Amino acid sequence: MDFNKIDLDNLKEESLDSVSGLERRNFLKMGLMITGLFAGGKILSVVSKVDEVFASTVNFAEQYPYKPHYSMVIREGLCIDCQRCMVACHKTNNVPEYGWRTKILEKITPDAIGRKRGFMPILCNQCNNPPCVRACPTRASYKDQRNGIVRIDSKKCIGCKACMLACPYDARYFNEEKHAVDKCDFCYESRLSKGKKLTACAAVCPTGARIFGDISDPNNVVYKMVHQIEREVWVLRPAVGTKPNVFYMKATNPSPWALRRQPDVR
Amino acid sequence: MARISDERAARWGYTGVAALRNSKKQLAFMVILVMIALWGYAVGMHGKIVGYRDVYSVTREIPWGMLIAGYIFCVVTSTGLCLVSCVGHVFGYEPYMPIAKRSVFLAIVFMLCGFSIIFFDIENPFRMAIWNVISPNFASNMWWMGTLYGLYLVALCVEYYFLLEQNHSFSRAAGFMGVLFGVAAHSNLGGIFGMLYGRQEWYGPYMPIYFIVSAMMSGGAAIIFFTCLARLINPEILDQKQERAINAVRQLTIMLICVIIFFTIWKVLCGIVVPEKYIAIHAFLIGKYAPLFWIGEVLLGFLIPLVFLTISKGVNYKLMFWGSGLMVIGIFFMRYNLVLEGEVVPGFAGLHVMEYPDLLNYAPSFHEVAIVLAGVSMTIFGFMFGEKVFNGHQFQKHEVVPAGAFICPGCGGIHYLKEGETHDEAERRHHKLSFRAPK
Ligand code: SF4
Numbered sequence: 036m037d038f039n040k041i042d043l044d045n046l047k048e049e050s051l052d053s054v055s056g057l058e059r060r061n062f063l064k065m066g067l068m069i070t071g072l073f074a075g076g077k078i079l080s081v082v083s084k085v086d087e088v089f090a091s092t093v094n095f096a097e098q099y100p101y102k103p104h105y106s107m108v109i110r111e112g113l114c115i116d117c118q119r120c121m122v123a124c125h126k127t128n129n130v131p132e133y134g135w136r137t138k139i140l141e142k143i144t145p146d147a148i149g150r151k152r153g154f155m156p157i158l159c160n161q162c163n164n165p166p167c168v169r170a171c172p173t174r175a176s177y178k179d180q181r182n183g184i185v186r187i188d189s190k191k192c193i194g195c196k197a198c199m200l201a202c203p204y205d206a207r208y209f210n211e212e213k214h215a216v217d218k219c220d221f222c223y224e225s226r227l228s229k230g231k232k233l234t235a236c237a238a239v240c241p242t243g244a245r246i247f248g249d250i251s252d253p254n255n256v257v258y259k260m261v262h263q264i265e266r267e268v269w270v271l272r273p274a275v276g277t278k279p280n281v282f283y284m285k286a287t288n289p290s291p292w293a294l295r296r297q298p299d300v301r
Numbered sequence: 302m303a304r305i306s307d308e309r310a311a312r313w314g315y316t317g318v319a320a321l322r323n324s325k326k327q328l329a330f331m332v333i334l335v336m337i338a339l340w341g342y343a344v345g346m347h348g349k350i351v352g353y354r355d356v357y358s359v360t361r362e363i364p365w366g367m368l369i370a371g372y373i374f375c376v377v378t379s380t381g382l383c384l385v386s387c388v389g390h391v392f393g394y395e396p397y398m399p400i401a402k403r404s405v406f407l408a409i410v411f412m413l414c415g416f417s418i419i420f421f422d423i424e425n426p427f428r429m430a431i432w433n434v435i436s437p438n439f440a441s442n443m444w445w446m447g448t449l450y451g452l453y454l455v456a457l458c459v460e461y462y463f464l465l466e467q468n469h470s471f472s473r474a475a476g477f478m479g480v481l482f483g484v485a486a487h488s489n490l491g492g493i494f495g496m497l498y499g500r501q502e503w504y505g506p507y508m509p510i511y512f513i514v515s516a517m518m519s520g521g522a523a524i525i526f527f528t529c530l531a532r533l534i535n536p537e538i539l540d541q542k543q544e545r546a547i548n549a550v551r552q553l554t555i556m557l558i559c560v561i562i563f564f565t566i567w568k569v570l571c572g573i574v575v576p577e578k579y580i581a582i583h584a585f586l587i588g589k590y591a592p593l594f595w596i597g598e599v600l601l602g603f604l605i606p607l608v609f610l611t612i613s614k615g616v617n618y619k620l621m622f623w624g625s626g627l628m629v630i631g632i633f634f635m636r637y638n639l640v641l642e643g644e645v646v647p648g649f650a651g652l653h654v655m656e657y658p659d660l661l662n663y664a665p666s667f668h669e670v671a672i673v674l675a676g677v678s679m680t681i682f683g684f685m686f687g688e689k690v691f692n693g694h695q696f697q698k699h700e701v702v703p704a705g706a707f708i709c710p711g712c713g714g715i716h717y718l719k720e721g722e723t724h725d726e727a728e729r730r731h732h733k734l735s736f737r738a739p740k
């Protein structure tokens with residue numbers, strides 16, 4: 036199935052309620068986008084997003100460093116906290132009960148109008164400028180040059196936990212069974228390297244909150260979702276300069292079935 | 302054990318292991334120290350076997366805890382001992398020369414005890430020996446720190462050997478390498494924190510700079526403390542030269558305390574204005590970690606030593622003993638706070654999600670405390686052992702000055718006179734001081 040245009044217009048805009056359409060268009064004209072999260076009715080910051088949002092520093096003429104360049108788009112608001120992704124992740128990747136590779140955060144905004152609870156999946160961002168990789172003394176943590184996934188060579192891990200300290204996203208934990216630090220590898224070892232096209236979490240998500248794909252491929256759904264200006268896209272903690280490959284955007288209406296299940300890649 | 306010839310023993314000031322038995326009380330104390338250490342290490346081994354996750358209080362959010370603080374404490378003090386003592390016997394400033402032997406010996410002891418603590422923090426220390434060598438990451442401060450500290454320890458040992466041999470040229474060269482490796486290693490330890498761009502509380506050049514300056518402060522405190530302690534063990538060892546040296550170190554330490562107070566004030570002031578840093582600073586100023594800061598760091602680490610060292614005037618050893626002793630404890634709190642302050646605020650604190658509180662809890666577990674205690678006991682044991690076996694680190698017994706030689710007023714060692722040379726010239730020749738003495 037080919038997605039030429041994602042039906043973004045059908046999805047109701049809800050994150051920028053406090054900013055009028057006109058204002059928003061003006062921002063966009065100036066090359067600015069509104070970034071930050073809807074936090075208790077406050078927009079956190081307004082900055083140029085070009086460098087922050089796109090994993091490559093080049094604007095739309097992207098030159099992604101890896102081919103494929105795996106990425107994920109989290110469509111916040113679609114997540115219903117069913118935690119099937121977490122269950123699937125634990126099973127697929129033998130994650131022990133004391134650890135996690137992905138997690139759903141819950142945020143309650145009591146003074147918000149309308150919906151007050153929100154869920155936000157987090158996982159390793161497979162950063163393009165990963166502090167964890169720089170910190171690792173033995174190159175046990177490394178950026179896979181074939182696909183941009185930040186992976187761990189367990190046998191080299193000395194367990195100094197410098198990488199856990201370095202990661203701004205709390206994505207790492209020490210796995211006693213492996214005697215090494217462990218984290219999300221976009222299911223590279225368990226699925227992608229075996230020919231599967233989706234991560235376990237994206238494959239089980241019933242609402243399409245997690246969209247997985249290759250951001251360097253203009254025909255890929257992830258590419259299309261990120262390379263548009265109609266709907267804001269952000270990354271977590273852009274200020275620390277890690278250049279994440281997990282993008283976030285808002286959506287509350289259930290997405291079209293096709294998009295929801297990513298049937299082309301399943 | 303290789304036998305040390307009498308002549309060499311005399312040169313080294315080596316009095317043999319039998320000297321340990323001189324005082325029953327002290328021997329008993331040393332046995333107790335070794336027992337505490339063995340117990341602590343045994344507790345650590347237990348942790349290693351059952352898995353650290355169950356017995357340490359570190360978590361995925363706070364992966365570095367008291368053990369790292371203990372390690373930093375030890376290696377900071379070691380670097381400081383090396384830096385302060387090198388002022389004398391490497392860079393030739395005479396008043397500092399007499400402290401060299403004890404300081405270098407203690408620097409080695411502190412280093413080894415630091416390694417013994419971190420052995421129980423690193424999950425796979427044996428893998429480290431292999432992969433650090435065959436798969437190095439030159440961009441990693443951690444790698445540089447480990448490697449440079451290894452070299453530093455080697456340089457210290459060589460330096461100490463030549464100090465014993467009274468070969469000042471070689472000990473000086475090795476000492477210089479020790480300073481280089483020490484500063485590089487130690488600033489890399491600071492760099493581990495300072496280069497974490499995901500951690501606002503640490504990020505920036507402050508950390509490596511602070512580490513080096515505070516190392517010198519720790520070194521000064523340790524020299525004063527252990528010299529006062531040495532005087533308790535063997536009151537005879539403190540001659541005029543040593544007294545002068547301690548006074549010089551005292552003055553330097555007072556200045557360094559002031560510098561570190563200044564650093565700390567600016568760290569706090571800068572932290573207050575940044576929202577991300579503010580949560581941590583607040584916790585340490587008036588929040589739940591405040592006692593660690595005010596009592597541990599400020600009172601024990603800065604104020605009491607500042608007052609005691611100042612009013613001791615370099616002659617009241619009791620005051621200096623207490624001042625420097627409390628300061629050493631305070632310095633441990635400084636390291637502990639430094640490790641904690643960057644970790645207590647989770648990265649997602651700003652999101653105000655349910656899963657992450659604004660402030661995390663950490664208090665060391667029984668295992669962590671036991672291992673640090675073991676390291677500290679080993680350090681004190683090592684110190685006492687050195688005092689006894691090397692006769693208070695004096696250069697030589699005074700009775701055995703050979704003909705044609707004299708006791709150097711700078712380092713306390715035996716120097717031989719060349720023909721027609723004055724003592725002064727001989728001293729300068731030995732210590733490679735090129736400038737001439739004022740007539
Ligand atoms: S999210 Fe954390 S673990 Fe993942 S690549 Fe970035 S810094 Fe490394």
Ligand code: SF4
Pocket residue numbers: 170171172173174175176187191192193194195196197198199215216
């Ligand atoms: S814990 Fe392992 S993966 Fe992490 S920095 Fe240390 S050696 Fe590298």
